[in-house]
Amino acid sequence: MARQKKTVITCAITGGIHTPTMSDALPYTPDDLATQAIAASEAGAAILHCHARKAENGFISIDPKDFSTYLPRIKQATDAVINISTGGSVLNTIDERIAPALAHSPEMCSMNMGSMNFSFHPLAKRYDEFKFDWEKDYIKNSDGYIFRNTFADIENAATQLAPHKIKFEHECYDVGHLYNLKFCMDIGLFKAPIFIQFIFGILGGIGSDVDNLIFMKRTADRLFGDDYRWSVLGAGNAQMSLGTTATQMGGNVRVGLEDSLFISRGKLAENNAQQVAKIRRIIEDLGCEVATPDEAREMLDLKG
Numbered sequence: 623m624a625r626q627k628k629t630v631i632t633c634a635i636t637g638g639i640h641t642p643t644m645s646d647a648l649p650y651t652p653d654d655l656a657t658q659a660i661a662a663s664e665a666g667a668a669i670l671h672c673h674a675r676k677a678e679n680g681f682i683s684i685d686p687k688d689f690s691t692y693l694p695r696i697k698q699a700t701d702a703v704i705n706i707s708t709g710g711s712v713l714n715t716i717d718e719r720i721a722p723a724l725a726h727s728p729e730m731c732s733m734n735m736g737s738m739n740f741s742f743h744p745l746a747k748r749y750d751e752f753k754f755d756w757e758k759d760y761i762k763n764s765d766g767y768i769f770r771n772t773f774a775d776i777e778n779a780a781t782q783l784a785p786h787k788i789k790f791e792h793e794c795y796d797v798g799h800l801y802n803l804k805f806c807m808d809i810g811l812f813k814a815p816i817f818i819q820f821i822f823g824i825l826g827g828i829g830s831d832v833d834n835l836i837f838m839k840r841t842a843d844r845l846f847g848d849d850y851r852w853s854v855l856g857a858g859n860a861q862m863s864l865g866t867t868a869t870q871m872g873g874n875v876r877v878g879l880e881d882s883l884f885i886s887r888g889k890l891a892e893n894n895a896q897q898v899a900k901i902r903r904i905i906e907d908l909g910c911e912v913a914t915p916d917e918a919r920e921m922l923d924l925k926g
């Protein structure tokens with residue numbers, strides 16, 4: 623595949639993995655979500671990957687109304703590409719998880735490409751003071767959660783979302799997920815060009831070693847040829863290092879507090895924009911350029 627000229631930065635603003643107790647910077651009120659998303663866009667993120675949370679306690683929400691409280695403010699203030707998560711929480715069904723994307727019809731949404739054990743960041747267990755009751759159970763049970771994305775779930779989500787012409791961020795947490803994606807393309811669920819988010823370092827998925835990134839990339843090259851664009855999400859302390867490696871291999875990168883709460887080893891990030899600014903600085907220092915939202919639209923073939 624020809625090396626792309628610019629690098630698309632995605633920022634995943636809040637997610638559903640971390641809990642408010644872990645960092646005061648993790649946004650969950652509509653005000654904080656909008657303010658941090660807008661700042662991340664201004665810092666250089668072309669795509670904003672969005673989850674919603676309950677304003678009163680930060681619990682992960684898949685209620686489309688909890689997206690309505692902050693997405694319009696982002697759209698009004700920026701031209702960033704909005705990407706709505708269909709990951710929801712491990713407690714939700716696929717129909718519940720796709721409801722926000724169906725209701726808001728964004729340019730992009732996530733599409734998780736396989737079922738897996740899904741454990742939260744092991745560091746979470748160090749936190750024994752919780753702000754909200756739900757956090758304790760969520761963390762306590764985290765070893766036992768299964769993130770369900772069967773072929774039937776994927777087909778159901780793809781079929782219901784198809785009329786909206788939303789570009790999927792195909793979340794691939796392990797090499798088998800690439801083969802799942804290839805199978806789904808072969809049976810006509812997804813059309814080229816596809817956009818793959820290679821995910822490393824989630825407990826239950828592939829680890830965050832450079833060897834694994836090369837393996838995932840080579841496998842995708844073999845399976846999809848020129849029919850795919852790609853990005854790297856390194857969870858936790860792999861965020862900046864693996865993300866940087868991806869940009870040097872010609873790929874795109876995702877940062878954000880959904881994927882890591884830190885700005886450097888042991889130091890919590892102040893907000894999402896700080897992570898975006900850091901990866902942007904690295905990309906530019908290494909002689910590359912970051913893509914604007916419109917350039918990302920063109921590169922990823924979005925509906926615009």
Ligand code: KMH
Nearest residue numbers: 637707708709732793824
């Ligand atoms: N939480 C990330 C590891 C989704 O929102 O659908 C992957 C993710 C999934 O962002």
Ligand code: ZN
Nearest residue numbers: 637707709880
């Ligand atoms: Zn997400």
